[in-house]
Amino acid sequence: MSITANDPSRKTWLDISKDTDFPIQNIPFGVFLTRDDIITIGTRIGDFAIDLGALHQLGYFEGIPLTDDIFLQDTLNDFISDGKKTWRLVRNRIADIFDEKNEALKNNQDHRNVVLFTLDEIEMQMPVQVGDYTDFYSSKEHATNVGSMFRDKETALLPNWLHIPVGYHGRSSSIVTSHIPIHRPKGQTMPEGASEPVFGPSKQIDFEMEMAFITTDANLLGEPIPVDEAEEYIFGMVMFNDWSARDIQKWEYAPLGPFLAKNFASSISPWIVTMDALEPFRTEGPKPEKELMSYLQYTGDKSFDIKLEVYLKPENTSETLLSKTNYKYLYWNMSQQLAHHTINGCPVNSGDMMASGTISGPTPDTYGSMLELSWKGEKPLVLEDGSSRSFVEDNDTVIMRGHCENESMRIGFGEINTKILPVFEPKKK
Amino acid sequence: MSITANDPSRKTWLDISKDTDFPIQNIPFGVFLTRDDIITIGTRIGDFAIDLGALHQLGYFEGIPLTDDIFLQDTLNDFISDGKKTWRLVRNRIADIFDEKNEALKNNQDHRNVVLFTLDEIEMQMPVQVGDYTDFYSSKEHATNVGSMFRDKETALLPNWLHIPVGYHGRSSSIVTSHIPIHRPKGQTMPEGASEPVFGPSKQIDFEMEMAFITTDANLLGEPIPVDEAEEYIFGMVMFNDWSARDIQKWEYAPLGPFLAKNFASSISPWIVTMDALEPFRTEGPKPEKELMSYLQYTGDKSFDIKLEVYLKPENTSETLLSKTNYKYLYWNMSQQLAHHTINGCPVNSGDMMASGTISGPTPDTYGSMLELSWKGEKPLVLEDGSSRSFVEDNDTVIMRGHCENESMRIGFGEINTKILPVFEPKKK
Numbered sequence: 091m092s093i094t095a096n097d098p099s100r101k102t103w104l105d106i107s108k109d110t111d112f113p114i115q116n117i118p119f120g121v122f123l124t125r126d127d128i129i130t131i132g133t134r135i136g137d138f139a140i141d142l143g144a145l146h147q148l149g150y151f152e153g154i155p156l157t158d159d160i161f162l163q164d165t166l167n168d169f170i171s172d173g174k175k176t177w178r179l180v181r182n183r184i185a186d187i188f189d190e191k192n193e194a195l196k197n198n199q200d201h202r203n204v205v206l207f208t209l210d211e212i213e214m215q216m217p218v219q220v221g222d223y224t225d226f227y228s229s230k231e232h233a234t235n236v237g238s239m240f241r242d243k244e245t246a247l248l249p250n251w252l253h254i255p256v257g258y259h260g261r262s263s264s265i266v267t268s269h270i271p272i273h274r275p276k277g278q279t280m281p282e283g284a285s286e287p288v289f290g291p292s293k294q295i296d297f298e299m300e301m302a303f304i305t306t307d308a309n310l311l312g313e314p315i316p317v318d319e320a321e322e323y324i325f326g327m328v329m330f331n332d333w334s335a336r337d338i339q340k341w342e343y344a345p346l347g348p349f350l351a352k353n354f355a356s357s358i359s360p361w362i363v364t365m366d367a368l369e370p371f372r373t374e375g376p377k378p379e380k381e382l383m384s385y386l387q388y389t390g391d392k393s394f395d396i397k398l399e400v401y402l403k404p405e406n407t408s409e410t411l412l413s414k415t416n417y418k419y420l421y422w423n424m425s426q427q428l429a430h431h432t433i434n435g436c437p438v439n440s441g442d443m444m445a446s447g448t449i450s451g452p453t454p455d456t457y458g459s460m461l462e463l464s465w466k467g468e469k470p471l472v473l474e475d476g477s478s479r480s481f482v483e484d485n486d487t488v489i490m491r492g493h494c495e496n497e498s499m500r501i502g503f504g505e506i507n508t509k510i511l512p513v514f515e516p517k518k519k
Numbered sequence: 520m521s522i523t524a525n526d527p528s529r530k531t532w533l534d535i536s537k538d539t540d541f542p543i544q545n546i547p548f549g550v551f552l553t554r555d556d557i558i559t560i561g562t563r564i565g566d567f568a569i570d571l572g573a574l575h576q577l578g579y580f581e582g583i584p585l586t587d588d589i590f591l592q593d594t595l596n597d598f599i600s601d602g603k604k605t606w607r608l609v610r611n612r613i614a615d616i617f618d619e620k621n622e623a624l625k626n627n628q629d630h631r632n633v634v635l636f637t638l639d640e641i642e643m644q645m646p647v648q649v650g651d652y653t654d655f656y657s658s659k660e661h662a663t664n665v666g667s668m669f670r671d672k673e674t675a676l677l678p679n680w681l682h683i684p685v686g687y688h689g690r691s692s693s694i695v696t697s698h699i700p701i702h703r704p705k706g707q708t709m710p711e712g713a714s715e716p717v718f719g720p721s722k723q724i725d726f727e728m729e730m731a732f733i734t735t736d737a738n739l740l741g742e743p744i745p746v747d748e749a750e751e752y753i754f755g756m757v758m759f760n761d762w763s764a765r766d767i768q769k770w771e772y773a774p775l776g777p778f779l780a781k782n783f784a785s786s787i788s789p790w791i792v793t794m795d796a797l798e799p800f801r802t803e804g805p806k807p808e809k810e811l812m813s814y815l816q817y818t819g820d821k822s823f824d825i826k827l828e829v830y831l832k833p834e835n836t837s838e839t840l841l842s843k844t845n846y847k848y849l850y851w852n853m854s855q856q857l858a859h860h861t862i863n864g865c866p867v868n869s870g871d872m873m874a875s876g877t878i879s880g881p882t883p884d885t886y887g888s889m890l891e892l893s894w895k896g897e898k899p900l901v902l903e904d905g906s907s908r909s910f911v912e913d914n915d916t917v918i919m920r921g922h923c924e925n926e927s928m929r930i931g932f933g934e935i936n937t938k939i940l941p942v943f944e945p946k947k948k
Contacts, residue, residue: 222692248773253716258775259688263651263866273741275863287682289812312702312943344677346687347776354863383718434704434783435943437692514741514864
């Protein structure tokens with residue numbers, strides 16, 4: 091079945107801006123609270139949010155095998171379980187409904203009234219209930235930078251790194267969507283030169299610019315997913331900010347990995363951009379530097395050209411661009427990550443989320459974390475307002491933006507916008 | 520409200536064995552498939568499984584605020600969300616219904632027919648949908664043994680260990696209940712003396728004897744749980760076998776912790792024994808060897824005297840007892856684990872599972888993993904049938920049993936019984 095929704099010549103009858111992240115060729119999926127306080131599944135074109143539950147009730151998905159309540163749910167998990175063929179049928183149909191050549195909805199004001207919302211009428215929710223969240227560590231530049239800082243340049247990359255798409259498990263319960271502010275966490279740290287650890291607010295709050303993919307039900311316990319089948323099980327992608335408390339991380343992480351340094355929060359962009367929408371932006375990944383084990387050898391282009399930017403905005407002043415990087419820099423791709431994750435038979439389900447790890451490129455202006463940009467605080471960054479930052483400060487807002495672009499279209503992810511609040515103080519009783 | 524269900528003098532009208540793990544004072548909660556292929560929530564007394572959905576429909580829980588379908592669900596998550604007061608009311612009521620002094624159900628054969636099942640009529644399911652699973656590392660003896668093997672005796676325990684209840688995130692999707700066989704995983708390993716990693720079946724499959732607790736909804740993002748309130752949010756406990764592939768673990772674990780070495784499977788005992796039922800078995804834990812940070816300082820006895828045993832049964836021969844250990848050996852208790860887990864504001868929800876880490880005691884016969892019992896294979900264990908084991912072999916069954924006991928009663932967990940199958944071979948098309 092062809093992805094007719096991607097037709098670059100298609101135009102919509104909706105009034106949208108030319109440089110939007112969400113042209114009619116994008117058609118992402120998300121979950122939002124409407125002006126009537128109802129949670130529904132929807133899509134977005136330009137600055138319009140579209141209620142797919144209402145569209146379905148009005149019969150616009152006739153002929154596509156969907157249960158009556160598939161879009162009247164709090165999460166996309168069941169829709170994602172329906173599989174790639176259904177996602178494609180629905181996305182193609184949405185493109186038709188909003189195509190300028192189609193007047194059915196355009197000319198039906200009653201229908202438009204219940205289907206269309208402006209962005210200020212809705213509140214985005216978590217798009218999926220995340221069953222399990224995995225974070226990979228797939229940028230060679232990032233792993234090398236971190237290794238150089240905490241060990242030395244010669245042994246920066248550990249011996250397993252070029253053989254294994256290294257990953258670890260993270261916390262699902264603290265993944266939140268854009269615009270949810272995060273309290274600075276408290277925890278134990280071991281200050282430089284101290285002999286005993288101390289307790290207090292983290293002094294080294296950092297972001298990590300990552301992308302994450304969301305899977306459908308993929309395999310049963312015990313059954314690996316072959317690398318060249320992996321994409322069948324990937325629904326789409328979001329941007330992912332893996333908040334980190336570097337001082338807590340340094341003291342706690344040996345020998346079982348980061349824990350409280352990471353699980354206080356991760357923030358995602360709320361619209362899941364489908365792999366179908368990203369199809370025009372496939373690109374080759376870096377050449378392997380070591381011969382890959384056969385279960386990691388793939389055919390075709392499995393990486394994607396996604397331009398990513400990180401901004402920091404102190405309270406009451408303007409944004410400063412901190413980093414411009416690209417998803418295509420990653421050494422390990424999603425297909426390899428999923429094949430590796432399941433080579434031991436680990437089951438992957440609908441709504442699972444797998445993040446890339448910090449995406450850093452070859453030059454300092456492409457580093458995806460403050461730790462690297464300020465080289466663990468040795469080279470503080472100077473902001474537009476003249477202030478400087480080694481790490482993120484209270485009331486700073488970190489904004490991540492991402493999009494793909496070619497001659498004929500732009501497919502974007504919108505943004506993750508997250509403010510760091512001071513430490514949480516319990517209310518007095 | 521007093522826990523009347525715990526009255527040690529209470530007897531049931533059901534015909535049960537004197538040494539059962541499930542006397543009328545236990546009343547655990549589980550989920551099972553009935554002879555009619557319906558999934559229901561139930562409890563167990565002796566060798567009877569009791570359908571709580573049926574009991575509720577027949578009006579036996581009248582006066583307790585419960586929704587009509589609370590026990591007609593696939594998991595206990597919603598019941599656990601109802602909170603400690605409700606758990607206690609229900610457990611007390613069940614004790615009354617089956618008390619030998621109460622003839623209401625006893626003399627109603629029609630009701631008995633729909634409420635009572637024998638164990639061979641049911642099939643146990645996962646009791647909860649695990650939102651997030653965390654594994655701690657709370658046995659000082661285990662951490663010391665592992666540290667001695669892989670580093671050296673002097674630096675066996677890392678500097679953070681006596682300050683932090685070290686933990687890390689695990690995989691929820693591969694937690695299964697007793698009697699689900701597990702395929703030996705394949706993966707990458709770096710053999711001793713080799714210069715390149717190899718791929719194949721793990722040669723070092725190990726069990727880890729742990730206990731896990733299950734939480735209710737505890738806190739919002741950003742809000743820590745004080746250590747002395749933590750028990751309010753713990754529903755109950757199960758035994759936990761954290762299957763491990765030691766050779767995969769050794770090659771993959773630096774720097775982000777174990778991943779594929781653990782996430783191929785974990786096995787639990789299917790009946791959740793409530794904290795109320797364990798109340799008579801509270802005991803003091805080990806004295807802290809370092810002064811604790813204030814958020815980890817607790818009052819009262821927060822450990823539990825739970826006797827644990829591990830057996831190995833090769834195919835077609837009898838079981839050999841490998842280890843006898845006890846939950847009370849753990850250095851860090853559940854209240855400290857939960858206070859630590861949330862000190863940074865990480866949210867904990869109904870159905871989350873937190874395992875203790877391998878429980879090893881002071882002497883070699885109390886070690887909770889094969890790695891320690893056979894000292895990484897240097898001292899193979901001799902089994903009853905004359906064969907020997909350094910790690911678990913194909914078609915071996917590992918059985919874990921656990922119970923509490925005092926002069927007046929025994930409260931048990933039943934068993935985890937898991938067979939290791941050869942590596943998975945995909946069916947030919």
